[in-house]
Amino acid sequence: MKECGFAAKDAKAFTDMLATQLMALDGENVQSVLASEPQVAKLMDQLETAIQEIEKVESALDMYDETLRHVRDTIDKMDQKNANIQTANKNNEKLLNELQKVIHQLELSPKHQLALTDADLTTPTGLRDAIEAAKELQAVMNAQIHPALVRLKAIQEQRRRFEKWKAKFSQILSRHLNNLFIHMGNDIGETKRNSNNELTIMKHTSLHRELAAYTELMHWCKAMDRKSFMALNKVYTSSLSKLYERDIKLFLEDAKLRINAGHLSNSKEDIRKSTGPPSDWLLGVDKEFWAQESDTQERQRFDQVLEAVLSELEPICLSEQNFCVSFFQLDILSPTTKNTQTTLDGVDVKSNQEILPSLPKTKIEKKINEEVRKMMGEIFACIEPELIGFIQYHERMDSTYSMAVLVRLGRHVMSANDTGSFLSMTYGSALVHVKRNYDKLMHAHLKSIQDVRIIKKSKCGILPFVANFEYFAKTAEQIFKETERRTDLDKWYVKLLTVMFETIHSIASEHPKTPAEVIRMENFHHLYALLSQLKIGILDQFRKDAKQKYSEALSAYVTRYFGRPLEKLNLFFEGVEAKVAQGIKESEVGYQVAFSKQELRKVTKEYHGREVKKGLDHLYKKVEKHLSEEENLLQVVWRAMQEEFIQQYKYIEDLIQRCYPGSMISLEFSIEDLLQYFSEIARSH
Numbered sequence: 001m002k003e004c005g006f007a008a009k010d011a012k013a014f015t016d017m018l019a020t021q022l023m024a025l026d027g028e029n030v031q032s033v034l035a036s037e038p039q040v041a042k043l044m045d046q047l048e049t050a051i052q053e054i055e056k057v058e059s060a061l062d063m064y065d066e067t068l069r070h071v072r073d074t075i076d077k078m079d080q081k082n083a084n085i086q087t088a089n090k091n092n093e094k095l096l097n098e099l100q101k102v103i104h105q106l107e108l109s110p111k112h113q114l115a116l117t118d119a120d121l122t123t124p125t126g127l128r129d130a131i132e133a134a135k136e137l138q139a140v141m142n143a144q145i146h147p148a149l150v151r152l153k154a155i156q157e158q159r160r161r162f163e164k165w166k167a168k169f170s171q172i173l174s175r176h177l178n179n180l181f182i183h184m185g186n187d188i189g190e191t192k193r194n195s196n197n198e199l200t201i202m203k204h205t206s207l208h209r210e211l212a213a214y215t216e217l218m219h220w221c222k223a224m225d226r227k228s229f230m231a232l233n234k235v236y237t238s239s240l241s242k243l244y245e246r247d248i249k250l251f252l253e254d255a256k257l258r259i260n261a262g263h264l265s266n267s268k269e270d271i272r273k274s275t276g277p278p279s280d281w282l283l284g285v286d287k288e289f290w291a292q293e294s295d296t297q298e299r300q301r302f303d304q305v306l307e308a309v310l311s312e313l314e315p316i317c318l319s320e321q322n323f324c325v326s327f328f329q330l331d332i333l334s335p336t337t338k339n340t341q342t343t344l345d346g347v348d349v350k351s352n353q354e355i356l357p358s359l360p361k362t363k364i365e366k367k368i369n370e371e372v373r374k375m376m377g378e379i380f381a382c383i384e385p386e387l388i389g390f391i392q393y394h395e396r397m398d399s400t401y402s403m404a405v406l407v408r409l410g411r412h413v414m415s416a417n418d419t420g421s422f423l424s425m426t427y428g429s430a431l432v433h434v435k436r437n438y439d440k441l442m443h444a445h446l447k448s449i450q451d452v453r454i455i456k457k458s459k460c461g462i463l464p465f466v467a468n469f470e471y472f473a474k475t476a477e478q479i480f481k482e483t484e485r486r487t488d489l490d491k492w493y494v495k496l497l498t499v500m501f502e503t504i505h506s507i508a509s510e511h512p513k514t515p516a517e518v519i520r521m522e523n524f525h526h527l528y529a530l531l532s533q534l535k536i537g538i539l540d541q542f543r544k545d546a547k548q549k550y551s552e553a554l555s556a557y558v559t560r561y562f563g564r565p566l567e568k569l570n571l572f573f574e575g576v577e578a579k580v581a582q583g584i585k586e587s588e589v590g591y592q593v594a595f596s597k598q599e600l601r602k603v604t605k606e607y608h609g610r611e612v613k614k615g616l617d618h619l620y621k622k623v624e625k626h627l628s629e630e631e632n633l634l635q636v637v638w639r640a641m642q643e644e645f646i647q648q649y650k651y652i653e654d655l656i657q658r659c660y661p662g663s664m665i666s667l668e669f670s671i672e673d674l675l676q677y678f679s680e681i682a683r684s685h
Contacts, residue, residue, distance in 0.1 A: 116168060259301060333364060391405050410483075505520065558640045566648060
């Protein structure tokens with residue numbers, strides 16, 4: 001471009017120049033090629049030779065590559081074989097270990113086999129060997145073996161051998177315990193001797209100690225042979241039931257003798273009382289028709305013996321219950337009803353046991369308690385009927401004993417630690433019976449009040465139920481004072497007193513001879529005095545009502561029978577008061593002809609002291625005929641009449657002073673004379 005500086009100015013000239021130069025160069029090249037042809041041919045030959053050599057090398061390399069590929073494949077196959085060999089070795093090793101484990105788990109030593117098939121349960125050594133062998137058999141039959149392995153023929157054959165040994169041992173165990181249980185039914189037992197000669201029941205702790213050695217075998221039987229376990233349970237229950245029935249009957253007979261100490265035993269009267277209806281100790285029945293009631297000492301003796309009976313029954317029941325729970329494993333529910341629970345049967349024991357925890361705890365406890373109560377109910381089936389029979393026997397002897405039983409038995413039920421236990425339920429059931437009898441007794445008292453029979457004699461006097469209420473209340477208070485059953489008594493107090501009040505009014509209105517006021521006065525006075533003495537809170541209102549009704553009856557009687565001994569004077573002054581009421585001044589009444597001083601003197605002269613005293617004496621005799629001696633209200637009534645007479649006297653004297661001032665008119669006897677008349681008449685009778 002530098003050499004051709006004109007190119008920028010003349011492009012065509014520049015292009016032509018380049019074309020000329022190119023043609024020159026092409027010519028030179030053709031000449032050069034033509035000159036070097038031999039060398040090119042030689043070069044081509046050499047290249048051909050080189051290609052042939054390369055092909056040989058490539059063939060050799062292909063051969064080597066094929067060889068290496070075969071070697072690689074062989075090595076891969078060897079590696080796979082080695083891995084398979086290792087896996088097989090591991091599997092064989094695991095299989096060997098598993099087989100060794102299974103063999104070890106299912107192995108039962110000849111010693112244990114002998115202890116099972118030829119068990120000696122009568123000696124401590126034989127028993128110990130049997131327990132050990134039984135545990136081992138249970139362990140091997142419940143070995144944790146994979147379910148797939150269980151189906152192996154060898155394992156099934158071993159299982160059949162185990163079943164054979166289990167059946168043999170279970171037979172030996174069942175026969176031994178069955179004989180032992182039956183023999184226990186004839187156990188004499190032991191009784192606690194004491195210097196106080198207290199009432200005690202036979203104890204059988206030695207039996208429990210003897211059987212305790214077989215506890216583990218009993219648990220084994222429950223798990224391994226449920227049929228035999230249930231059969232043994234039944235035999236035990238039957239034998240112990242007979243044993244306790246005998247003991248409890250003897251115990252209660254002894255209690256009866258202690259209660260009846262001091263009385264003729266086995267007399268016709270005792271037999272009649274104990275087998276006939278309850279004695280007629282009723283509020284509405286006159287005391288002279290009562291069977292001889294028990295005194296405080298006899299009731300205390302009954303209460304003490306009853307407490308001893310209830311207290312003695314509690315420990316034997318609790319002891320037997322604790323033993324049965326432990327011996328028969330009653331506190332553990334069985335997860336299945338199958339006869340045998342083992343893993344060799346294809347049963348997953350763990351999965352069965354996991355069913356129970358899924359149940360609510362309260363439901364499990366309830367079911368356990370039901371099982372315990374069921375067994376105790378079968379063993380002590382006699383307790384409830386015998387206890388009720390014992391109670392009924394003494395209720396017939398004296399109906400007040402039903403009160404004592406209600407309190408004493410109620411206290412034991414309330415103080416029970418386990419309200420769901422068998423004995424608590426039994427006592428509760430007996431308490432229901434006792435409460436029913438108690439209510440029947442109270443209904444009988446109530447009915448006797450309503451049906452009371454009154455002899456139609458001249459004097460009614462104190463009604464039987466009023467007179468008897470003192471003994472009833474004092475007896476009841478001794479029994480129920482400060483007890484939990486107090487409300488049962490208070491409820492009947494109210495009912496009885498209500499009916500008593502109604503019956504007093506009813507009899508008072510119907511009695512043909514004794515004035516109604518006297519019947520009400522005497523009986524309500526008696527009740528008021530008694531309730532004041534007893535000081536029973538629930539009856540305080542009845543006490544107040546009795547006082548009021550007594551006062552009303554006294555006032556009504558005085559008004560009716562005392563009347564107005566100065567009748568003409570009373571009529572005279574009633575007329576005077578009528579005039580005053582019409583507007584006449586009191587000082588001017590004397591100017592009325594009918595009420596003049598002369599008329600007043602005429603009337604007053606008719607009432608001499610001697611005549612008044614005679615009338616009072618006649619009245620006293622009439623009152624004496626009306627009133628009964630037992631209540632001793634004669635002087636009270638006489639004093640009330642005296643006060644009534646004095647009031648009438650003062651009333652007349654007051655009107656004389658007001659209406660006839662300065663007339664010097666007065667009655668012919670004074671208040672002092674009246675007091676003397678009343679006093680002399682009272683002393684003379």
